Amino acid sequence: MIDLKHVSKTYGKKDSEFSALNDLSFSIPDNKTVAIVGKSGSGKSTLLHLLGGLDRPTEGQIVVNDLNLTKLTHKEMDKYRSNQLGFVFQSFFVEANLSCYENVALPLEISKVASRKRKEIIEEALEKVDLADKLKSKARTLSGGQKQRLAIARALVNKPKVILTDEPTGNLDSVTGDKVIELLFSIYREQKSTLVIVTHDMDIAKKCDIRIYIRDGEIERIESIKDKDKDK
Amino acid sequence: MYWKDILRRSGQSLKQAKVRTLLTAAALAVGGFTLTITLAAANGAKAYGNKLIDTNFNPSSLIVAKNKHIIGPKGSIDKPQPYNSSVIASGPNGKLVRVLDQQDLKKLATFKGVQSVFEPYTSSALYITAKNAGKYTGSIAAFDPSISHQFAAGRISTRLTSRDVVLPQDYLSLLKFKSASSAIGKTITVQIRQVLGKQETKHFKVLAVLTAPSTLISGNINTTLYVSSKEAKSINDFINQGTINYQHYLTATVLVKDGTNPAKLLATQNAIEHAGYGAISAKDAQATISQIVNVLQIIILVFGLITLIASFFGVVNTQYISVLERTGEIGLMKALGMSNLSVRWLFIVEAGWIGGIGAIFGSGLAVIVGTLLNPWISKQINFSNSSLLIFHPLEILALIIFLILVATIAGLLPARKASRLDPIEALRTE
Ligand SMILES: Nc1ncnc2c1ncn2[C@@H]1O[C@H](COP(=O)(O)OP(=O)(O)OP(=O)(O)O)[C@@H](O)[C@H]1O
Ligand SMILES: [Mg+2]
Numbered sequence: 001m002i003d004l005k006h007v008s009k010t011y012g013k014k015d016s017e018f019s020a021l022n023d024l025s026f027s028i029p030d031n032k033t034v035a036i037v038g039k040s041g042s043g044k045s046t047l048l049h050l051l052g053g054l055d056r057p058t059e060g061q062i063v064v065n066d067l068n069l070t071k072l073t074h075k076e077m078d079k080y081r082s083n084q085l086g087f088v089f090q091s092f093f094v095e096a097n098l099s100c101y102e103n104v105a106l107p108l109e110i111s112k113v114a115s116r117k118r119k120e121i122i123e124e125a126l127e128k129v130d131l132a133d134k135l136k137s138k139a140r141t142l143s144g145g146q147k148q149r150l151a152i153a154r155a156l157v158n159k160p161k162v163i164l165t166d167e168p169t170g171n172l173d174s175v176t177g178d179k180v181i182e183l184l185f186s187i188y189r190e191q192k193s194t195l196v197i198v199t200h201d202m203d204i205a206k207k208c209d210i211r212i213y214i215r216d217g218e219i220e221r222i223e224s225i226k227d228k229d230k231d232k
Numbered sequence: 233m234y235w236k237d238i239l240r241r242s243g244q245s246l247k248q249a250k251v252r253t254l255l256t257a258a259a260l261a262v263g264g265f266t267l268t269i270t271l272a273a274a275n276g277a278k279a280y281g282n283k284l285i286d287t288n289f290n291p292s293s294l295i296v297a298k299n300k301h302i303i304g305p306k307g308s309i310d311k312p313q314p315y316n317s318s319v320i321a322s323g324p325n326g327k328l329v330r331v332l333d334q335q336d337l338k339k340l341a342t343f344k345g346v347q348s349v350f351e352p353y354t355s356s357a358l359y360i361t362a363k364n365a366g367k368y369t370g371s372i373a374a375f376d377p378s379i380s381h382q383f384a385a386g387r388i389s390t391r392l393t394s395r396d397v398v399l400p401q402d403y404l405s406l407l408k409f410k411s412a413s414s415a416i417g418k419t420i421t422v423q424i425r426q427v428l429g430k431q432e433t434k435h436f437k438v439l440a441v442l443t444a445p446s447t448l449i450s451g452n453i454n455t456t457l458y459v460s461s462k463e464a465k466s467i468n469d470f471i472n473q474g475t476i477n478y479q480h481y482l483t484a485t486v487l488v489k490d491g492t493n494p495a496k497l498l499a500t501q502n503a504i505e506h507a508g509y510g511a512i513s514a515k516d517a518q519a520t521i522s523q524i525v526n527v528l529q530i531i532i533l534v535f536g537l538i539t540l541i542a543s544f545f546g547v548v549n550t551q552y553i554s555v556l557e558r559t560g561e562i563g564l565m566k567a568l569g570m571s572n573l574s575v576r577w578l579f580i581v582e583a584g585w586i587g588g589i590g591a592i593f594g595s596g597l598a599v600i601v602g603t604l605l606n607p608w609i610s611k612q613i614n615f616s617n618s619s620l621l622i623f624h625p626l627e628i629l630a631l632i633i634f635l636i637l638v639a640t641i642a643g644l645l646p647a648r649k650a651s652r653l654d655p656i657e658a659l660r661t662e
Contacts (some may be wrong), residue, residue, distance in 0.1 A: 054567060054655050075571065082569025088660060093564040097248040108568045109237040154568075 002028040002051065002162070002194065007060035009046055009217075020046045022217045024060070028210060030161075033188060033195045035205035038214035044198045045166055047214065051196065052085055052164050053073065055075045065161055082111040086155030086163040088192075090170035092147040096140035100131055100150055103139055105116060107158045125157040126150075128190075129183060145161070145176035155188050166198045181207070233282060233574040242582035249554065257590035258552040259543035264594025264635050266536040272602055274529040275622035281521030290378040291516040292491025293350075294501055296340060297483045297510045298330035308441070320476050325516040331480040336509075340486055344505070345500035350376055351481055353464035355471045358423040358431065360457065361406035368402070369642020371456045372422060374464035378487050385412035392460035397405030397422075397436035401443050402454050412441040427475055434467070487509070501632050540635075543590070544642045551583050551646035555653075562650050563658025576651035591635035595628050600630055 009021040020043045028034055036044045050056040050062060053069050062069040067080055075221050086107075104122045113121070126132050129149040134142065139150060148168060155163055165184065169177030181197075181204055188195040197204060205211050213220040245254045289295075298318060309648050313319050318330050331412055332351075340349045352373040359367035377393050384489070392398070397420060401412065409415035415438045420432045436459060444454055459467075472478040486504065491497045503510040512520075562575060602621040607618045 027286065049656050065582070078569045078571045079565075080569070081567065085569075087564075087567050089564075091560075093560055093659070094559060098244060106565070107547050107568050109233055109241075110565070110574070112234060115234075198279070 001063075001065060003061075003063040004063045005063075007050065007057045007062060009043075009050060009055070010058045020217050021050070021057070024210065024219055026219065026222060028194065028196075030194060031192050032196070032198055032210055033185065033208040034210045034212065035208035036196065036198045036212050036214060037200060037202070037205045039200065040219075042214045043217040044214055048164055048166050048196065048198050051162075052087060053080050056083075075124045078106050082107060082158065086158065086160035087150050088148070088155050088163065088165040088168045090167035091093075092144075092171070094139040094147050094150050094154075097138060099136050099138055100126060100134045100153075101136060101141075102156050104154050109155060111158060121157060125153040128156065128187065129153040143176075144172050145180060148172060148176075152180070152183060154185065158192065159191060160193060162194045162196065162197050167200075168197065169199070169201065169204070177201075185197055198200045233570065233577075238574065238577050242578050243585055245554070245558070245578075245582055246585050247407050250556075252550055252553070253589070256543070256546050257593060259546045260540070260587055260590025260635055260639060261594030263536055263540040263543055264591045264631065265598045266539060266594075267533065267631055268595040268623070269287070269600035269602060270529060270532040270536055271627055271631065272533075272598070272623045274525050275624060275627075276620040277525045277528075278522050279622055280620075281317070282518055283651045285514050285517050285521070288379065289517060290376075290485075290487065290491075292487045292488050292497060293378055293512045294488060294491075294497070294504065294513055295483050295510045295517075296332070296486050296504055298332050298336065300508070301631045302504070305545055311641065318480070320480060322347050323558040329482065331482055332334040332484055333481075334479050337481075337484055339507075340484060340504065340509070343486075343491075343500060345488050345496055345503070347491075350374070350378065350461070350485040350487060351465070352376065352485070353461070353468035353481075354456070355424070355464070355468045357457075357467075358425040358512075359648045360407075360420060360422050362418065362420045365406065368403065368406050369455065370422075372424075372459055372464055372467050373456050374461040375458035376485065378485075380523065384441040384443045386416045386438070388437065388440055392439065392458070392463075394460055394463045395435070395437050396439040396460060398440045398442055398458035399438050400454050400456065401441055403457075403658070404441065415441055420457075422467075424471055426471060426473060432465075432470060440508060468538045538639055544638055547583050547586055547639050551579060551643050551648070552588070554582065555646050555650045558650075559653060559658045562653050563655045564661075566653070566655035567659065572651040577649045579647035579650045580640055580643045583647070584640040587636040587639025587642075588632070590639070591632040593636075593654055595632055599628070631642035 004027070004119060005025050007021060007024040008019065011018045011020055024047070036047060038044050046055070050057050050069075053072070056070060060070075064080075067084075070081070072080060077141065079193055095106075097157075101122055105118055105126055106117050108121060112206070123132065123135070126135060129152050131142075131146060131153060134146065134150075139147060142150060148171075152168075155165075163184070167205055168184065173178060184195060184197070185207065195208075197208065199205055209225055211223040211225075212223070246559060271322050313328065319328055320331055320332060337349050337351055340346065354371060354373040356371050360370040361367045375388070375398055377388070377391070381398075388398070398418065399407075399415060403409075404412060404415060407415075407420060409418065419435050421436060422436065423431060424434065425431045436457075442458075458464075469479065484501070486495050488500045491500070494515075501511045501513060565578075566572075602623065606619045606621050618631070
């Protein structure tokens, strides 16, 4: 459950204040796919960063899975991110000179998973994104789509309750992009998590249960699709 | 994050920038090299000094002089003095020094704990010769049984009689002796001369032949013939008769009973010093030598430290670049929930690795080069069979830890920068 109440985000100081998000309130039940849609500069990434605890709202409250993010300390926020979230970004942020294995190991190291338990978990995650044969390959030798799949493996390895993705297909061609989206959806179904996708691609947005349209930092409208409609 | 993972991850990021890492480490290695060599040289010099004193100075004896200060600039008198027979000009610059006379020698024997007082009565012979041999220079001194000697032939069972002489090995061939053993019992002639020209010829029988000592405290031991104390005194008196040096001596050696016991040695030393004499023990002499070595060592250490300061800034610079280069990566690690502290440690440890690599390279190279060159260096500076460079493993280990610490401290500021990066800003870099 993700719950926002009167959330605003303002950048800058008094004279040059800029309101990136203005009085957002909505709530997302568990196990849904959510698209955040809007023009460039509308505030999509800002909203995602607030949900991901990378930034704090200037006003309002955000509650994710009973955690009131606005009240968490720095340390608790780190824990929230490493235990509950998976991030996938437009530019993949994989460590080029490390192996796929090492890349996927990072979240496990951060959340202090004992090293002897890691191997199995990592292999399973790479299996899911179809990179099992690239275990020892350096990330720099991968194609764009493979890099993004590696990033997805890294995001899912901790079995997060919420996966936050910001334009995951932005750097990929449409065929590869479709495959990546397909992969994200299959993982969402398997792990029973909440999947949030920031996108301006309406084809992707249409696949989601909930679509939040943002314009100039405000919610334009929210579309929710009944389960049976989605199946058509 | 576990320490193990932080150590591994920081090592991995160094591998990604091998050339930069090695160049930065090289700067530290120069410091490590200099410091290792300096420490080793100081060790060698101190060890040599100790050996020098051990082989020339009986540890249970004291060297006593009329002056309070035997060693150092205070040993001589700078100002004119009222006439006093115990003050004479001596030394290469004709400096004024106080000297011991016969009364002093007698008085020294009365101090508590004194076993014997020994005066070497060193004099220069006009020449030394033997049958069918040429004339050679040499000096005569009393044989000191309290110093350990090595003999090539013959030995000294009791005391030397007035006819006995102990001959240094170097004279064997000059005086036409076939070998050390064949010289034993042969006669040599010592010619002495007074200032006014009166000469005397003395004949001695070779009792033993001395091998050259491994370390020399001064050059003349190789050319000193040892005779009995009584003979040495009579020669010394003959030569100095009518001069100001007559029966005056710069120093005497006082043998202390049970002097190997430091407390007893010190008690006698204090008593002698209390009476106005100067007295030093082997330990004091060693301390003086190590003091000189320490001063030299500090001077070189300062230069080593200056190179360290330069490499300190090298590490700071490298780590700043490393942080800048990996902004995106830092943002990602933070987004994944890595704590600021872990990020900070990641970069501090990375700097520490650079320090470790530099230190091990530098010190390792110093040990290898030093070990290979040691025999050659010792030969060049006439260090007989001692090593100039002596490496102590613990000392090197401490140095390596010190260098790691220096690099770690250099990594603090860049690491702080990394830990303070805003993840959102950082993730915007690509
Ligand atoms: N740190 C900041 N300081 C000032 N303004 C900011 C800051 N971060 C974002 N903004 C502004 O907030 C607005 C929303 O930015 P945001 O990145 O959320 O847009 P977006 O919807 O993700 O756009 P895009 O589709 O191009 O990624 C923009 O006008 C941006 O300039
Ligand atoms: Mg954006």
